[in-house]
Amino acid sequence: MSRNPRLPNDPDLRMPLDVSRLQNVLVDGVEDGAGFYDRLDVVDETGSTNADLLAEATSGDRRVLLAEFQSGGRGRHARAWNGIPGAQVIVSVLLKLPGVALPDLGWLPLLTGIATVDAVREVTGVPAELKWPNDVLVDGRKLAGILVEVASTSPVPTVVVGVGINVTLTEDELPVPTATSLLLAGARELDRTRLAEALLVSFGERIRQWERHGWDPTAAADAYRDRCSTIGRRVRAILPGDTELHGVAVNIDEQGRIVIQPDGEGEPVAIAAGDITHLRPV
Numbered sequence: 283m284s285r286n287p288r289l290p291n292d293p294d295l296r297m298p299l300d301v302s303r304l305q306n307v308l309v310d311g312v313e314d315g316a317g318f319y320d321r322l323d324v325v326d327e328t329g330s331t332n333a334d335l336l337a338e339a340t341s342g343d344r345r346v347l348l349a350e351f352q353s354g355g356r357g358r359h360a361r362a363w364n365g366i367p368g369a370q371v372i373v374s375v376l377l378k379l380p381g382v383a384l385p386d387l388g389w390l391p392l393l394t395g396i397a398t399v400d401a402v403r404e405v406t407g408v409p410a411e412l413k414w415p416n417d418v419l420v421d422g423r424k425l426a427g428i429l430v431e432v433a434s435t436s437p438v439p440t441v442v443v444g445v446g447i448n449v450t451l452t453e454d455e456l457p458v459p460t461a462t463s464l465l466l467a468g469a470r471e472l473d474r475t476r477l478a479e480a481l482l483v484s485f486g487e488r489i490r491q492w493e494r495h496g497w498d499p500t501a502a503a504d505a506y507r508d509r510c511s512t513i514g515r516r517v518r519a520i521l522p523g524d525t526e527l528h529g530v531a532v533n534i535d536e537q538g539r540i541v542i543q544p545d546g547e548g549e550p551v552a553i554a555a556g557d558i559t560h561l562r563p564v
Contacts, residue, residue, distance in 0.1 A: 295450055296368035299324050299348060300475040308346065308482050318486030319375075322346040327367075329354035331374035332431055332444040338376070339433035339440050345376040348478060352446070366455050369463075371447040371478045375485065379439045382497045387439060388554065389499035389538050390430045391416040392506050393488045394443050398426055399509045401480035402447070406469035411511040414531070414540045415555040418447070419511065423462035445481065449474050500536040507534050516564040517542060519553060527551060528564060 301324045311317020320343060328334055331347045333354075338345075351367040379387070395416040402410040402418065402425070410426075413419050418426035426447040433440040448456070448463035450472055456463070464472055471477075488502065495501040507513060512531045519527040519542060532550060533541040539552040540561070 295472060297474075298350060298368065299478065303475055304346075304348075304479055304482075307479055308486075318344065318490070319346050319482070320344040322348070324348045325350070327351045327353065330444075331372055332429060332442050335374050335376040335442045336431060336433050339442070342376065343378040346373065346482060347376075348373045366451055368474075369448070369450045369455065371445070371449060371474050371481065373446075373478060373482070374442050374444040375482070376433070376442050377440070377489070379441065379497075381493075382439050384435055384439060385537070386497065386499050387430075387432060387441065388556070389492075389502070390441060390443060391428050391555065392534075392538050393492065393499075393502055394428045394430065394445060394485060396502065396505050396509060397484035397488050398428065398445055398447065398481060400484045401477060402426070402464070404484075405473075405477050405480045406464050406467075406471050408464055408467045408469050412506070412509045414510055414512040414534065414561065415538070420462050420467045423460055424458075425462055425464070425467070443485070447477065447481070449477065499538065503534065503536055503538075506538075510534060512540065512561070518560075518562045518564050519558055520560040520562070521553070521558060527553075 305322050308319045309322050328349045330352060331349050335345060335347055349372045352372045392415060395412045395418065398418050399410045399412055402408055408420055410418050410420050416428040417424055426445060429444045431442050433442055448461060450465045451463035453466065492499065513533065515531055517531050521527065527542055527544060529542040529544040531540055532543045535541050535552050539554045541550050541552045543550050
């Protein structure tokens with residue numbers, strides 16, 4: 283895909299989200315496969331959509347909050363993640379998961395990654411892939427990030443799932459040089475409403491499928507592996523305490539852990555996302 287040097291002269295490129303369209307599809311269910319959500323709100327600006335929903339975690343379920351601009355977002359390991367007005371899809375979902383075993387909540391970022399990749403591919407034609415556990419990449423550059431936070435574990439597991447996708451960021455607007463956007467990746471479609479709709483429909487279907495399988499997360503394992511570019515690559519895993527593990531990523535196991543075959547002799551090592559600080563290609 284080409285990397286456009288600047289924003290095209292298109293007055294419609296950063297139009298506000300179409301709230302009526304999103305409400306009709308995602309809440310009212312005017313199309314097949316939609317209508318998964320109970321409430322949808324869009325705000326012009328907020329510090330963090332995740333933080334907003336975490337603060338209201340006891341009130342409601344299947345709530346969607348989108349923001350045109352986010353000034354205080356957070357990624358994994360408390361990294362700052364801020365927005366550009368009208369240039370990204372910034373969305374969080376409040377979700378209650380009765381019947382889900384607490385250890386299986388670790389699958390939520392992976393399921394969200396599948397939904398994000400599928401939405402990007404479907405709407406824009408950009409060949410997005412997953413870097414374990416939940417970074418969305420295009421040509422090795424980060425297009426989207428995912429952050430899942432547990433609001434409570436009792437009496438019902440309650441989580442907030444946040445996704446941020448760079449849509450029309452220019453080269454100068456990227457947060458870091460290793461990031462990218464759909465604009466720079468040569469996307470055929472840059473309509474944020476369509477992308478947000480596809481993402482949330484896909485996410486809802488993944489949750490429904492999970493429930494149909496009795497909350498067994500392994501049903502999604504093959505789908506995740508198919509979209510994960512980390513498998514088969516040599517990696518360097520940095521663990522807490524700056525311990526390093528070098529080897530080849532050979533699998534994602536049924537618990538969503540990455541399995542690394544160490545260099546030299548030794549048994550494969552399975553590592554959970556919470557037990558790793560960085561995973562870098564070698």
